[in-house]
Amino acid sequence: MPASKQTIENVRHNLQLDENLHQHKKGWIIQKTGWAVLYAGLILAALGLFGTGVMSYRTQARNGNSIKYERFLRYESEAEMTFDIAEVEDTITLQIPQYYMEYIHLQSITPLPLGNQTIDGQTTYFFKGRGTASIHCGLMAKKAGSVTSTIVVNKTPFTITHQIYP
Template sequence: MATDRNHRSDPLDEWADRDYPVAEDMAFQRLSWIIERSGWAVMVVLVIAALAGAFSSGFISGATTSDPSGALTVEYERFHRTGASDVMQITAAPLSGDGILLHLDAGFLRRFTIESVTPEPREWRGDEDGAAMVFPAPEGRSLTVHLALRPERAGRATSRIMLGRPADHGPAVELAMFVYP
Protein backbone atom coordinates (compact mmCIF):
# COMPACT_ATOMS: atom_id res chain seq x y z
CA MET A 1 0.00 0.00 0.00
CA ALA A 2 1.57 3.22 -1.13
CA THR A 3 1.06 6.44 0.74
CA ASP A 4 0.83 9.71 -1.04
CA ARG A 5 3.65 12.10 -0.05
CA ASN A 6 1.17 14.98 0.40
CA HIS A 7 -0.95 13.11 2.93
CA ARG A 8 1.78 11.85 5.29
CA SER A 9 1.08 14.14 8.24
CA ASP A 10 -1.77 13.49 10.61
CA PRO A 11 -4.76 15.42 9.22
CA LEU A 12 -6.05 16.02 12.76
CA ASP A 13 -2.82 17.66 13.99
CA GLU A 14 -3.52 21.35 13.46
CA TRP A 15 0.06 22.35 14.33
CA ALA A 16 1.74 20.10 11.76
CA ASP A 17 3.07 21.47 8.47
CA ARG A 18 0.90 20.63 5.48
CA ASP A 19 1.37 20.56 1.75
CA TYR A 20 -2.18 19.60 0.78
CA PRO A 21 -4.52 21.35 -0.11
CA VAL A 22 -2.39 24.46 0.60
CA ALA A 23 1.24 24.53 1.69
CA GLU A 24 1.50 25.75 5.29
CA ASP A 25 4.60 26.41 7.35
CA MET A 26 3.17 26.26 10.89
CA ALA A 27 6.37 27.40 12.63
CA PHE A 28 6.31 30.58 10.53
CA GLN A 29 2.55 30.94 11.15
CA ARG A 30 3.05 30.69 14.93
CA LEU A 31 5.82 33.31 14.79
CA SER A 32 3.50 35.59 12.78
CA TRP A 33 0.77 35.21 15.40
CA ILE A 34 3.20 35.99 18.23
CA ILE A 35 4.40 39.13 16.46
CA GLU A 36 0.81 40.19 15.73
CA ARG A 37 -0.30 39.74 19.35
CA SER A 38 2.81 41.56 20.60
CA GLY A 39 1.97 44.45 18.27
CA TRP A 40 -1.55 44.59 19.65
CA ALA A 41 -0.20 44.62 23.23
CA VAL A 42 2.16 47.50 22.38
CA MET A 43 -0.73 49.42 20.80
CA VAL A 44 -2.89 48.93 23.91
CA VAL A 45 -0.05 50.13 26.17
CA LEU A 46 0.48 53.22 23.98
CA VAL A 47 -3.23 54.09 24.01
CA ILE A 48 -3.40 53.71 27.81
CA ALA A 49 -0.25 55.84 28.21
CA ALA A 50 -1.72 58.53 25.93
CA LEU A 51 -5.00 58.57 27.84
CA ALA A 52 -3.09 58.85 31.13
CA GLY A 53 -1.14 61.85 29.85
CA ALA A 54 2.28 60.50 28.92
CA PHE A 55 2.23 62.45 25.65
CA SER A 56 0.22 65.51 26.65
CA SER A 57 -1.92 66.83 29.50
CA GLY A 58 -3.20 64.27 31.96
CA PHE A 59 -2.78 62.95 35.47
CA ILE A 60 0.67 61.49 34.69
CA SER A 61 1.85 64.73 33.11
CA GLY A 62 0.58 67.23 35.67
CA ALA A 63 3.00 67.89 38.53
CA THR A 64 3.22 70.18 41.53
CA THR A 65 6.42 70.78 43.42
CA SER A 66 7.35 73.14 46.22
CA ASP A 67 10.34 73.95 48.34
CA PRO A 68 10.49 72.60 51.93
CA SER A 69 9.40 75.93 53.46
CA GLY A 70 6.35 76.17 51.18
CA ALA A 71 7.30 79.69 50.05
CA LEU A 72 7.54 78.61 46.39
CA THR A 73 5.18 76.23 44.58
CA VAL A 74 5.22 75.39 40.86
CA GLU A 75 2.45 73.60 38.95
CA TYR A 76 3.63 72.40 35.55
CA GLU A 77 3.37 69.69 32.91
CA ARG A 78 6.12 67.06 32.81
CA PHE A 79 5.58 66.38 29.10
CA HIS A 80 5.57 69.05 26.39
CA ARG A 81 5.57 69.13 22.62
CA THR A 82 8.01 71.28 20.65
CA GLY A 83 6.29 74.43 19.43
CA ALA A 84 3.05 73.86 21.40
CA SER A 85 2.10 76.39 24.07
CA ASP A 86 1.65 75.37 27.68
CA VAL A 87 1.03 77.14 30.99
CA MET A 88 3.06 76.99 34.19
CA GLN A 89 1.74 78.40 37.45
CA ILE A 90 4.14 79.70 40.10
CA THR A 91 2.93 80.68 43.57
CA ALA A 92 5.39 82.63 45.70
CA ALA A 93 5.15 84.08 49.20
CA PRO A 94 6.88 87.43 49.72
CA LEU A 95 10.15 87.12 51.63
CA SER A 96 10.40 90.88 52.22
CA GLY A 97 8.20 93.92 51.77
CA ASP A 98 10.03 95.28 48.73
CA GLY A 99 8.79 92.72 46.19
CA ILE A 100 8.99 89.17 44.93
CA LEU A 101 11.93 88.18 42.73
CA LEU A 102 11.48 84.96 40.71
CA HIS A 103 14.68 83.69 39.11
CA LEU A 104 14.57 81.30 36.12
CA ASP A 105 17.85 79.52 35.40
CA ALA A 106 19.64 79.61 32.05
CA GLY A 107 18.65 76.00 31.27
CA PHE A 108 14.97 76.93 31.47
CA LEU A 109 15.46 79.94 29.19
CA ARG A 110 17.41 77.88 26.62
CA ARG A 111 14.67 75.26 26.40
CA PHE A 112 11.52 77.45 26.60
CA THR A 113 10.30 80.72 25.12
CA ILE A 114 8.18 82.73 27.54
CA GLU A 115 5.25 84.02 25.48
CA SER A 116 3.50 85.91 28.27
CA VAL A 117 3.61 86.52 32.01
CA THR A 118 0.48 87.29 34.04
CA PRO A 119 0.55 89.53 36.03
CA GLU A 120 3.12 91.63 34.21
CA PRO A 121 6.38 91.90 36.18
CA ARG A 122 7.49 95.31 37.36
CA GLU A 123 10.99 94.61 36.07
CA TRP A 124 13.08 91.99 34.20
CA ARG A 125 16.71 91.36 35.13
CA GLY A 126 19.11 89.20 33.17
CA ASP A 127 22.47 87.73 34.16
CA GLU A 128 24.73 84.81 33.21
CA ASP A 129 22.72 82.47 35.47
CA GLY A 130 19.37 83.21 33.80
CA ALA A 131 16.74 85.89 34.23
CA ALA A 132 14.67 87.27 37.07
CA MET A 133 11.23 88.84 37.20
CA VAL A 134 10.44 91.35 39.94
CA PHE A 135 6.82 91.70 41.10
CA PRO A 136 5.35 94.08 43.66
CA ALA A 137 4.73 92.31 46.96
CA PRO A 138 1.01 91.71 47.59
CA GLU A 139 -0.08 92.71 51.07
CA GLY A 140 -0.25 89.73 53.40
CA ARG A 141 -0.71 87.07 50.74
CA SER A 142 1.19 85.11 48.14
CA LEU A 143 1.46 85.95 44.45
CA THR A 144 0.44 83.57 41.65
CA VAL A 145 2.21 84.04 38.32
CA HIS A 146 1.10 82.32 35.10
CA LEU A 147 3.76 81.74 32.45
CA ALA A 148 2.70 80.87 28.90
CA LEU A 149 5.57 78.76 27.55
CA ARG A 150 6.55 77.33 24.19
CA PRO A 151 9.22 74.60 24.17
CA GLU A 152 11.89 75.21 21.53
CA ARG A 153 14.00 72.03 21.61
CA ALA A 154 13.13 68.37 22.06
CA GLY A 155 14.68 66.26 24.77
CA ARG A 156 15.02 66.10 28.54
CA ALA A 157 14.76 69.48 30.25
CA THR A 158 15.86 70.10 33.83
CA SER A 159 15.67 73.54 35.31
CA ARG A 160 15.52 75.46 38.54
CA ILE A 161 13.19 78.23 39.64
CA MET A 162 14.25 80.22 42.66
CA LEU A 163 12.68 82.80 44.92
CA GLY A 164 15.32 85.52 45.17
CA ARG A 165 18.75 85.77 43.54
CA PRO A 166 20.93 82.63 43.20
CA ALA A 167 23.54 84.23 45.48
CA ASP A 168 20.90 84.51 48.24
CA HIS A 169 20.30 80.72 48.24
CA GLY A 170 16.57 81.30 48.70
CA PRO A 171 13.76 78.78 48.29
CA ALA A 172 14.11 76.86 45.02
CA VAL A 173 12.45 74.03 43.13
CA GLU A 174 13.92 71.64 40.57
CA LEU A 175 11.80 70.80 37.53
CA ALA A 176 12.26 67.73 35.35
CA MET A 177 10.41 67.77 32.05
CA PHE A 178 10.53 66.06 28.70
CA VAL A 179 9.85 67.79 25.37
CA TYR A 180 8.64 65.61 22.50
CA PRO A 181 9.62 66.60 18.93
Protein backbone atom coordinates in the same frame (compact mmCIF):
# COMPACT_ATOMS: atom_id res chain seq x y z
CA MET B 1 -13.12 26.95 21.86
CA PRO B 2 -10.91 29.90 22.88
CA ALA B 3 -9.16 31.58 19.96
CA SER B 4 -5.72 30.68 21.34
CA LYS B 5 -6.55 26.94 21.29
CA GLN B 6 -7.87 26.93 17.73
CA THR B 7 -5.89 24.85 15.27
CA ILE B 8 -5.58 26.43 11.86
CA GLU B 9 -7.06 24.35 9.06
CA ASN B 10 -4.62 22.84 6.55
CA VAL B 11 -5.88 23.12 2.99
CA ARG B 12 -4.81 21.10 -0.02
CA HIS B 13 -5.31 23.31 -3.00
CA ASN B 14 -4.29 23.57 -6.63
CA LEU B 15 -3.80 27.33 -6.66
CA GLN B 16 -0.44 28.79 -7.58
CA LEU B 17 -0.21 30.45 -4.19
CA ASP B 18 2.58 30.59 -1.65
CA GLU B 19 0.44 30.56 1.46
CA ASN B 20 3.21 29.97 4.02
CA LEU B 21 0.94 29.04 6.92
CA HIS B 22 3.83 28.76 9.36
CA GLN B 23 4.71 32.40 8.76
CA HIS B 24 1.07 33.41 9.19
CA LYS B 25 0.97 31.66 12.57
CA LYS B 26 4.14 33.45 13.68
CA GLY B 27 2.71 36.71 12.35
CA TRP B 28 -0.49 36.34 14.39
CA ILE B 29 1.52 35.85 17.58
CA ILE B 30 3.66 38.93 16.80
CA GLN B 31 0.47 40.82 15.94
CA LYS B 32 -1.07 40.03 19.34
CA THR B 33 2.13 41.16 21.08
CA GLY B 34 2.12 44.32 18.97
CA TRP B 35 -1.48 45.05 19.95
CA ALA B 36 -0.55 44.68 23.62
CA VAL B 37 2.33 47.13 23.15
CA LEU B 38 0.07 49.55 21.24
CA TYR B 39 -2.62 49.50 23.93
CA ALA B 40 -0.02 49.81 26.70
CA GLY B 41 1.38 52.86 24.91
CA LEU B 42 -2.12 54.24 24.51
CA ILE B 43 -2.89 53.84 28.23
CA LEU B 44 0.41 55.44 29.19
CA ALA B 45 -0.28 58.30 26.77
CA ALA B 46 -3.74 58.78 28.31
CA LEU B 47 -2.13 58.87 31.74
CA GLY B 48 0.30 61.54 30.60
CA LEU B 49 3.60 59.80 29.87
CA PHE B 50 3.84 61.93 26.73
CA GLY B 51 2.48 65.06 28.43
CA THR B 52 -0.88 66.42 29.66
CA GLY B 53 -1.97 63.85 32.24
CA VAL B 54 -1.63 62.71 35.82
CA MET B 55 1.79 61.16 35.22
CA SER B 56 3.03 64.47 33.87
CA TYR B 57 1.68 66.99 36.38
CA ARG B 58 4.10 67.86 39.19
CA THR B 59 3.77 70.12 42.21
CA GLN B 60 6.55 71.19 44.53
CA ALA B 61 6.00 73.21 47.70
CA ARG B 62 8.57 74.89 49.89
CA ASN B 63 8.45 77.76 52.43
CA GLY B 64 4.77 78.31 51.63
CA ASN B 65 5.56 78.81 47.93
CA SER B 66 4.72 76.23 45.30
CA ILE B 67 5.22 75.50 41.64
CA LYS B 68 2.98 73.47 39.33
CA TYR B 69 4.43 72.30 36.05
CA GLU B 70 4.47 69.44 33.56
CA ARG B 71 7.25 66.87 33.68
CA PHE B 72 6.71 65.71 30.09
CA LEU B 73 6.39 68.10 27.17
CA ARG B 74 6.19 67.65 23.43
CA TYR B 75 8.17 69.66 20.91
CA GLU B 76 6.34 72.89 20.03
CA SER B 77 3.39 72.02 22.25
CA GLU B 78 2.10 74.53 24.75
CA ALA B 79 2.09 74.06 28.52
CA GLU B 80 1.65 76.08 31.69
CA MET B 81 3.74 76.61 34.77
CA THR B 82 2.21 78.29 37.80
CA PHE B 83 3.90 79.74 40.85
CA ASP B 84 1.82 80.30 44.00
CA ILE B 85 3.55 82.62 46.38
CA ALA B 86 2.51 83.24 49.98
CA GLU B 87 3.39 86.13 52.24
CA VAL B 88 4.42 88.62 49.60
CA GLU B 89 5.57 91.77 51.34
CA ASP B 90 6.19 94.12 48.46
CA THR B 91 7.99 92.55 45.51
CA ILE B 92 8.19 89.12 43.88
CA THR B 93 11.29 87.99 42.04
CA LEU B 94 11.27 85.10 39.61
CA GLN B 95 14.73 83.97 38.54
CA ILE B 96 14.98 81.66 35.51
CA PRO B 97 18.31 80.39 34.06
CA GLN B 98 18.86 81.24 30.41
CA TYR B 99 19.93 77.65 29.85
CA TYR B 100 16.30 76.69 30.61
CA MET B 101 15.10 79.15 27.99
CA GLU B 102 17.15 77.42 25.32
CA TYR B 103 14.69 74.54 25.67
CA ILE B 104 11.59 76.37 26.80
CA HIS B 105 10.21 79.51 25.21
CA LEU B 106 8.34 81.72 27.71
CA GLN B 107 5.37 82.73 25.60
CA SER B 108 3.60 84.71 28.25
CA ILE B 109 3.87 85.77 31.88
CA THR B 110 0.70 86.78 33.72
CA PRO B 111 0.67 89.26 35.39
CA LEU B 112 3.19 91.15 33.31
CA PRO B 113 6.45 91.80 35.17
CA LEU B 114 7.47 95.37 35.98
CA GLY B 115 10.88 94.69 34.56
CA ASN B 116 13.64 92.17 34.15
CA GLN B 117 17.40 91.92 34.24
CA THR B 118 19.90 89.32 33.14
CA ILE B 119 23.05 88.73 35.15
CA ASP B 120 25.43 85.79 34.78
CA GLY B 121 23.04 83.72 32.69
CA GLN B 122 20.10 84.25 35.07
CA THR B 123 17.09 86.31 33.99
CA THR B 124 15.16 87.81 36.87
CA TYR B 125 11.61 89.15 36.50
CA PHE B 126 10.23 91.64 39.04
CA PHE B 127 6.60 91.95 40.12
CA LYS B 128 4.77 94.13 42.63
CA GLY B 129 2.47 92.38 45.09
CA ARG B 130 1.18 91.88 48.62
CA GLY B 131 -0.29 88.93 50.50
CA THR B 132 -0.67 85.90 48.25
CA ALA B 133 0.01 85.90 44.51
CA SER B 134 0.06 83.58 41.53
CA ILE B 135 2.22 83.91 38.45
CA HIS B 136 1.24 81.97 35.34
CA CYS B 137 3.81 81.25 32.63
CA GLY B 138 2.78 80.04 29.18
CA LEU B 139 5.49 77.74 27.85
CA MET B 140 6.39 76.21 24.52
CA ALA B 141 9.05 73.51 24.15
CA LYS B 142 11.57 74.60 21.53
CA LYS B 143 14.14 71.82 21.72
CA ALA B 144 13.78 68.09 22.30
CA GLY B 145 15.70 66.49 25.15
CA SER B 146 15.88 66.66 28.89
CA VAL B 147 16.34 69.91 30.78
CA THR B 148 16.89 70.24 34.51
CA SER B 149 16.93 73.69 35.95
CA THR B 150 16.58 75.58 39.23
CA ILE B 151 14.02 78.35 39.24
CA VAL B 152 14.09 80.70 42.20
CA VAL B 153 10.92 82.39 43.40
CA ASN B 154 11.40 84.95 46.18
CA LYS B 155 14.63 83.20 47.27
CA THR B 156 12.94 79.76 47.28
CA PRO B 157 14.68 77.46 44.79
CA PHE B 158 12.73 74.81 42.89
CA THR B 159 14.64 72.27 40.80
CA ILE B 160 12.47 71.07 37.94
CA THR B 161 13.04 68.67 35.07
CA HIS B 162 11.23 68.57 31.76
CA GLN B 163 11.50 65.66 29.37
CA ILE B 164 10.75 67.06 25.92
CA TYR B 165 9.68 64.56 23.25
CA PRO B 166 10.51 65.33 19.62
